[in-house]
Amino acid sequence: MRMDPHLLRTYVAVAxxxxxxxxxxxxxxxxxxxxxxxxxxxxxxxxxxxGRRPVAPTRAxxxxxxxxxxxxxxxxxARAEVTALAGAPDEGLTLAATPTALTPRTLRALxxxxxxxxxxxxxxxxxxxxxxxxxxxxxxxxxxPNDPLRLADVAPLxxxxxxxxxxxxxLPAGHPLARRTGLRLGxxxxxxxxxxxxxxxxxxxxxxxxxxxxFRPALRxxxxxxxxxxxxxxxxxxxxxxxxxxAAAPGTGTVAVPLTEPRVVHRTEVVHTGExxxxxxxxxxxxxxxxx
Amino acid sequence: MRMDPHLLRTYVAVAxxxxxxxxxxxxxxxxxxxxxxxxxxxxxxxxxxxGRRPVAPTRAxxxxxxxxxxxxxxxxxARAEVTALAGAPDEGLTLAATPTALTPRTLRALxxxxxxxxxxxxxxxxxxxxxxxxxxxxxxxxxxPNDPLRLADVAPLxxxxxxxxxxxxxLPAGHPLARRTGLRLGxxxxxxxxxxxxxxxxxxxxxxxxxxxxFRPALRxxxxxxxxxxxxxxxxxxxxxxxxxxAAAPGTGTVAVPLTEPRVVHRTEVVHTGExxxxxxxxxxxxxxxxx
DNA sequence: ACCCTCCATAAGTGATGCTGATGCCCGTCG
DNA sequence: CGACGGGCATCAGCATCACTTATGGAGGGT
Numbered sequence: 001m002r003m004d005p006h007l008l009r010t011y012v013a014v015a016x017x018x019x020x021x022x023x024x025x026x027x028x029x030x031x032x033x034x035x036x037x038x039x040x041x042x043x044x045x046x047x048x049x050x051g052r053r054p055v056a057p058t059r060a061x062x063x064x065x066x067x068x069x070x071x072x073x074x075x076x077x078a079r080a081e082v083t084a085l086a087g088a089p090d091e092g093l094t095l096a097a098t099p100t101a102l103t104p105r106t107l108r109a110l111x112x113x114x115x116x117x118x119x120x121x122x123x124x125x126x127x128x129x130x131x132x133x134x135x136x137x138x139x140x141x142x143x144x145p146n147d148p149l150r151l152a153d154v155a156p157l158x159x160x161x162x163x164x165x166x167x168x169x170x171l172p173a174g175h176p177l178a179r180r181t182g183l184r185l186g187x188x189x190x191x192x193x194x195x196x197x198x199x200x201x202x203x204x205x206x207x208x209x210x211x212x213x214x215f216r217p218a219l220r221x222x223x224x225x226x227x228x229x230x231x232x233x234x235x236x237x238x239x240x241x242x243x244x245x246x247a248a249a250p251g252t253g254t255v256a257v258p259l260t261e262p263r264v265v266h267r268t269e270v271v272h273t274g275e276x277x278x279x280x281x282x283x284x285x286x287x288x289x290x291x292x
Numbered sequence: 293m294r295m296d297p298h299l300l301r302t303y304v305a306v307a308x309x310x311x312x313x314x315x316x317x318x319x320x321x322x323x324x325x326x327x328x329x330x331x332x333x334x335x336x337x338x339x340x341x342x343g344r345r346p347v348a349p350t351r352a353x354x355x356x357x358x359x360x361x362x363x364x365x366x367x368x369x370a371r372a373e374v375t376a377l378a379g380a381p382d383e384g385l386t387l388a389a390t391p392t393a394l395t396p397r398t399l400r401a402l403x404x405x406x407x408x409x410x411x412x413x414x415x416x417x418x419x420x421x422x423x424x425x426x427x428x429x430x431x432x433x434x435x436x437p438n439d440p441l442r443l444a445d446v447a448p449l450x451x452x453x454x455x456x457x458x459x460x461x462x463l464p465a466g467h468p469l470a471r472r473t474g475l476r477l478g479x480x481x482x483x484x485x486x487x488x489x490x491x492x493x494x495x496x497x498x499x500x501x502x503x504x505x506x507f508r509p510a511l512r513x514x515x516x517x518x519x520x521x522x523x524x525x526x527x528x529x530x531x532x533x534x535x536x537x538x539a540a541a542p543g544t545g546t547v548a549v550p551l552t553e554p555r556v557v558h559r560t561e562v563v564h565t566g567e568x569x570x571x572x573x574x575x576x577x578x579x580x581x582x583x584x
Numbered sequence: 585a586c587c588c589t590c591c592a593t594a595a596g597t598g599a600t601g602c603t604g605a606t607g608c609c610c611g612t613c614g
Numbered sequence: 615c616g617a618c619g620g621g622c623a624t625c626a627g628c629a630t631c632a633c634t635t636a637t638g639g640a641g642g643g644t
Contacts, residue, residue, distance in 0.1 A: 003367055005294060006601095020622060030603055035623060037601095045371065047378030052622065053610070060377045063566060066448055067370035071363070075295055078359035079337065085352045086339030153445060156358055274355060298632095312591060325633060327592060332632095344591065345641070 003044065005075055008068045010037040011049065015065055018055045070154060073127060077155040080132030081273050093279035094118060096125045096134035099199050099226050101268045103245045105163055106138060109286040111279055119224050121198035123152070129271055130155040135280040138162065140243070140268040142205045149269050157271050162287050164265040167201075168247040168256035170233045170240045177257065184261035189214030194238035196221040199229045201241045201266075230254055242266075295336065297367055300360045302329040303341065307357055310347045362446060365419060369447040372424030373565050385571035386410060388417045388426035391491050391518045393560045395537045397455055398430060401578040403571055411516050413490035415444070421563055422447040427572040430454065432535070432560040434497045441561050449563050454579050456557040459493075460539040460548035462525045462532045469549065476553035484510035486530035491521045493533045493558075522546055534558075 013023040014034060024034040042049050049061035057065055092114035097106075099119050110117075118134055122141070129137040137157075141149045148159065169188065171178045185206065195203045195217035203215045218238040221229055226246055233240050234253035243266035247256035276284055305315035306326060316326040334341050341353035349357055384406035389398075391411050402409075410426055414433070421429040433441045440451065461480065463470045477498065487495045487509035495507045510530040513521055518538055525532050526545035535558035539548035568576055 002297060003371060004296065021620090031622075032604075032624085033602060039623085040601095045374050045378070047374060049374075055622090060374045063373050063377060064370060067366060067373070071366055071370065074359060074363055074366070078356060078363065079295060081355050081359070082337050082339060082341075082352045085355060086337070150442075313589085322634060323591075324593085324635080328632080331592085347591090 003041070005072060007037050007041050008072060010034055011041055011061075012065065012068050012072070014038060014050065014055065015057050015061065020055065073131065073154050077130035077132075077273075080130070081155075084132055085274070091278075092116065093136065093283055094134045095136050095138065095283075096120050096128040097138035098122045098125060098140055099224050100201070100243055100246050100266070101138035101140040103163065103165065103243065103268065105245075106268065106287065109283060111283060111286075114279060121222075121224060122202065123197065126151055126154055126157060126271060129157060129273060132273075135272065136276070136283065137271040138268055139271055140201075140266060142167065142201055142208075142241070142264045143267045145263060145265050147267075149267055151269075151271065155273065157273055159269045159271045160284075160288075162268045162270045164267045165244045167241055167259045167264060167266045168244055169259055170230065170242055170247050171255050171257060172234050172236045173253045173255055175236075175255070178255040180257050182260035183257050185259060186261065188239060192216075192218035192238040194219055194221055194229065194232055194240045196229055196240060198222055198224040199226050206241065243268075295333070297364060299329050299333045300356075300364060302326055303333055304357065304360050304364070306330060306342065306347065307349050307353065312347065365422065365446050369422035369424075369565075372422070373447075376424055377566075381570040383570075384408065385428065385575055386426045387428050387430065387575075388412050388420040389430035390414045390417060390432055391516050392493070392535055392538050392558070393430035393432040395455065395457065395535065395560065397537075398560065398579065401575060403575060403578075406571060413514075413516060414494065415489065418443055418446055418449060418563060421449060421565060424565075427564065428568070428575065429563040430560055431563055432493075432558060434459065434493055434500075434533070434556045435559045437555060437557050439559075441559055443561075443563065447565065449565055451561045451563045452576075452580075454560045454562045456559045457536045459533055459551045459556060459558045460536055461551055462522065462534055462539050463547050463549060464526050464528045465545045465547055467528075467547070470547040472549050474552035475549050477551060478553065480531060481507060484508075484530040486511055486513055486521065486524055486532045488513040488521050488532060490514055490516040491518050498533065 010023060010027060010029070013026055014020055017023050017026065020034045020038070021031045024031040027034070038050060045060070045064070047060045048058050049064060050057055093111060094116040095110070096118045097120070102117075102119075118128065120128060122139060125134075125137040125139050128134040139149060139151065143149055145164065148161070151157070151159065169183050177183060193203055193206070193215050194200060199221060203217055206215045219232065221232060226242070229240055230252050232238070241259070242256070244256070247254075270284055270287060272280065272284070302315060302319055302321070305318055306312055309315050309318065312326045312330070313323045316323040319326070330342060337352070337356070339352045340350050341356060342349055385403060386408040387402075388410045389412070394409075394411075410420065412420060414431060417426075417429040417431050420426040431441060431443065435441055437456065440453070443449070443451065461475050469475060485495055485498070485507050486492060491513060495509055498507045511524065513524060515521075518534070521532055522544050524530070533551070534548065536548070562576055562579060564572065564576070
């Protein structure tokens with residue numbers, strides 16, 4: 001009758017699988033129960049949420065979907081945070097990070113033992129921290145110097161800067177612009193770009209930094225491996241923006257040219273919930289000490 | 293057993309009122325039910341949330357409180373958005389706005405009839421829009437030119453710029469700096485300031501714009517009336533930052549000096565959910581046409 | 585010392601949320 | 615064209631749950 005998390009969870013499962021019975025199997029209910037869940041939701045909200053045959057969200061249902069995900073995520077985050085406070089401080093340190101956030105400097109600050117490193121696409125890092133899957137997150141992105149990064153706030157997360165470095169454009173060795181000593185982003189708006197939301201810097205950040213459109217993706221890479229990304233750039237599949245430390249790759253057939261315009265830096269930030277305890281706190285301190 | 297919205301709602305009520313029985317009265321339950329709700333939550337999360345006698349949140353409880361508010365808010369937002377889509381488009385237009393966002397230009401764009409104007413403190417505007425209490429919101433704040441405002445995202449809200457204007461410092465007529473033709477924020481960090489989160493620009497935005505601390509509040513004004521605020525400034529209770537259009541107030545015993553440094557503007561933005569329909573859409577279009 | 589307030593607990597009851605069975609609709613295939 | 619089958623809706627039955635009322639116990643104030 002009221003918008004129970006249970007009902008929402010069933011709803012997203014049904015919407016995702018486009019099937020009542022499949023959702024029932026996944027959730028360990030009977031098909032009947034799922035049907036009643038959806039009926040309860042629809043009656044509560046006073047509007048149909050799913051078209052049957054085929055099972056697909058209505059317009060109202062799509063709206064609900066936009067809310068349901070973050071809602072359930074935040075619910076998990078709340079539970080994780082509260083229960084973490086109850087239990088003893090965890091041994092070890094689980095760190096969620098984007099691949100390019102793992103600069104030599106951050107890696108050096110890691111404690112020698114007890115570390116679990118979890119490399120994730122950029123968008124999944126805050127989520128991992130919020131739900132307690134990681135004690136600490138490292139995210140990176142493009143920003144004006146000394147400006148904070150803009151993160152989607154799934155939950156109240158604390159962030160602090162963990163370093164900045166120049167940005168470089170990665171070009172295949174034979175590229176006409178490869179001899180330049182500096183490049184301006186505006187001159188590259190019409191070039192072929194790699195869209196690598198998991199590994200490189202996502203194109204929408206380029207558009208935001210440059211202020212307008214352009215930057216059409218030639219190839220989309222969904223992995224998190226920077227070496228592969230560099231390989232793609234070397235093979236001429238498109239340009240990528242990388243932090244200096246990741247772009248310096250002799251022998252890969254690429255050239256990394258500094259970006260001169262606009263004045264943006266590759267910024268990496270530590271993100272965590274509440275207060276830090278144990279190994280996570282120690283790591284944060286060591287990062288702070290070596291801050292560039 | 294599971295983190296039911298009901299349980300969260302009673303939890304926040306108990307925490308706010310610091311009393312089980314008072315919360316029970318407010319929610320229309322018996323005291324016993326409230327007690328069971330809290331017990332269920334505490335058992336589910338495996339940790340005490342409230343100290344009794346006096347009733348006050350534990351550390352874990354405080355964490356939960358941080359999540360519970362936004363969570364419940366977003367639940368309401370989801371319900372509002374879905375049910376709004378179900379019913380017929382509303383007649384009229386309800387507009388939630390901060391007082392200083394209501395510049396002459398925005399007021400001129402209002403349709404001649406059917407408007408309900410709801411002036412709220414800055415922080416409440418996105419909430420009003422998200423929960424459907426208003427069709428449209430107008431928020432303002434300090435930003436670098438052409439930078440978007442940073443709003444707390446209680447729900448996926450769409451924003452678009454609705455105008456910018458210069459910022460002025462309001463000084464009492466006899467103030468030593470009143471003769472200046474321009475002022476720098478850095479020179480005023482140690483002055484007495486009015487903290488007016490509802491009416492003027494909140495001090496924390498000043499600190500953010502200036503990059504450091506300072507800007508200690510001399511008096512805090514919690515209303516939403518700009519005339520009163522100007523009166524306070526005239527009486528020497530402190531300085532305020534206001535958009536040009538609000539600061540031009542001859543005969544009030546104040547002088548409005550342009551702010552030259554840092555380069556920030558008073559920016560106002562329209563905020564709304566999903567797509568606009570009816571009068572709200574028309575208003576947004578008219579705002580766009582007259583965009584400065 | 586007593587009482588009064590306030591929270592916890594126990595027992596009872598109506599409502600709820602599940603399961604299993606069955607019905608109905610529609611697409612598919614013989 | 616009719617029979618079959620997959621998939622969602624509906625129904626009845628039952629176990630559990632979420633309330634209520636009633637009572638107990640702990641503190642603080644007079």
